[in-house]
Amino acid sequence: MSKFSFPRNIRLYLFGVMLAVITLNFTNCPEKVSGPSNENPTGVETPALKSFSKTAENFFLEGKRDSIIANTYPEFSVVAQDYLPNDPAILKKFGEALTKKKLLYAGELYAEYEITIDGKRYTVAFGQSGDGVWKIVRF
Secondary structure (H helix, E strand, O other), X not given: OOXXXXXXXXXXXXXXXXXXXXXXXXXXXOHHHXXXXXXXXXXXXXXXXXXXXXXXXXXHHOOOHHHHHHOEOHHHHHHHHHHOOOOHHHHHHHHHHHHOOEEEEEOOOEEEEEEEEOXXXXXXXXXXXXXXXXXXXXX
């Protein structure tokens, strides 16, 4: 027997503490790689999205109701047929608001904007099915 020996309980306790420290050390990420970057959380508008956005603005500004409906997703066009006004002045007002839109999010397949009409905020969404053809999802 040696001059100094730790009781079994203390040795197990120290072993547990060391094991916990080692486990925490290996499972925690450094701050610099701790998650996704928030450099540009809204995304970036692609040239195709910008082009479609400008086209949609023009449809509204020119009061082209049929063109607006033709450039919406089929599921939404059924609804749009019923509630989209046939008054070019109302469509133009919406188009003017659309020219001042604020990007909320843009991804590869979906983009959402915020517009303001008479002090009220609304959202407009565009999407594509992976074929590169953008359409109006909702407004």
